[in-house]
Amino acid sequence: MTGLRAKQKADRNRRILQAATDLFREVGYDSARIEDIAERAEVSVGTFYNYYQNKGDILVAAVSMEVEEVLAAGKTIVDSPPDTVGEALTALIGQYYDHSLVYLSKEMWRTAMAISIQQPESPFSRRYTELDGRLCDQVSTLIAKLQLRGAVMPGIDAVGAGQMFFNNLNMMFIEFVKDEAMTLDTLKEIVGRQNRPLATLISGPKRQ
Amino acid sequence: MTGLRAKQKADRNRRILQAATDLFREVGYDSARIEDIAERAEVSVGTFYNYYQNKGDILVAAVSMEVEEVLAAGKTIVDSPPDTVGEALTALIGQYYDHSLVYLSKEMWRTAMAISIQQPESPFSRRYTELDGRLCDQVSTLIAKLQLRGAVMPGIDAVGAGQMFFNNLNMMFIEFVKDEAMTLDTLKEIVGRQNRPLATLISGPKRQ
């Protein structure tokens, strides 16, 4: 009743995910063969496909874990943000970017993004999109919070502005992972410049 | 001397690109096999690979042609834009979006975008990125032009603001092609709302 079967299933699932994540980090996504992942997880190739629809799904699963952590880290900033829009955005976005390469390589990000675009109906792609939505909401929430505090002019559409900030930081993150040579500092600098007009203007005339 | 060889090469290249574009439209990207493309172009599979590094490259080549047309269409608007920032942006972005599905399906866009992210070093991916850059410049140019006219406040960073508008419209276009159910009208509506805060604020106090 307790489920030997359920236990085995959870265990296999964990082993497969761990094996895949390790291999991706070690040899990169493309060079990691399903056969190798299966062997390391001590299951057959067929079993791999009982747990994940395809090779990409398991990468997006790894990305999901990472984004969950980013969201948690972002929450601490949204809960008690700096006083100005510029500082608050810099803090939140910096948090996002700094966390992005802890577990995943640029190559893994590229692949995950590519999959989420190419197969939008797959379960894990839906999940990726959902996580993106939560990140976007977090930015909007930050703007709305600053608006309540008076750091953002009343009458501004906090949601629309937040979405714009998010879409911008997200698009620039794509540029970042596409360019192996680009550093995190460069990325932050560019996004900072792009955000400045909107960040300054929604703050109103009081503060610069 | 004139080059029988060069002539044949150009001819084969044209045939391959045409065959691929036709097939993609007829049966979709995934179902179009290299063997079929090669057969229709009257070359061998190996020859296909002498002209294009992989299956994705040829799709990005097709997309490139499309974007060139979009750029040309956008130029007419940038050359003589409407008076206000809001109207000008709506016109330019509407032009972009309306043109996007004339030759390419959402599926083809998804695949092309996925490739350009996943294999950023391939020649045609570089080309795609370059075209994106030119589109971005076009938006910045529009803002700069309006600024000269006095429709945008002096002191605003036209390039930064333009990049933000572009990144936003580009990101939302990705959302659009990911969702088969989303219509062009819905897309325009959402982007309009997102752009409004920045568009209104950079216009200055004179006009709303």
Place this chain on the structure above:
DNA sequence: CTTAAAAAATGAACTCATTCAATCTTTTTC
């Protein structure tokens, strides 16, 4: 015109992601 060198075309062979019919394991039924 002949021959050597360079460039390009070719398609069979290879790699890997993915599938599926057969087999094995766990759970349920009586």
Place this chain on the structure above:
DNA sequence: GAAAAAGATTGAATGAGTTCATTTTTTAAG
């Protein structure tokens, strides 16, 4: 506790993209 049903595992087979040694075609040299 034996037998049937349900649920999972398995790995050989499949199929499509890609490679590469060989052959063919074009150009350059003598």
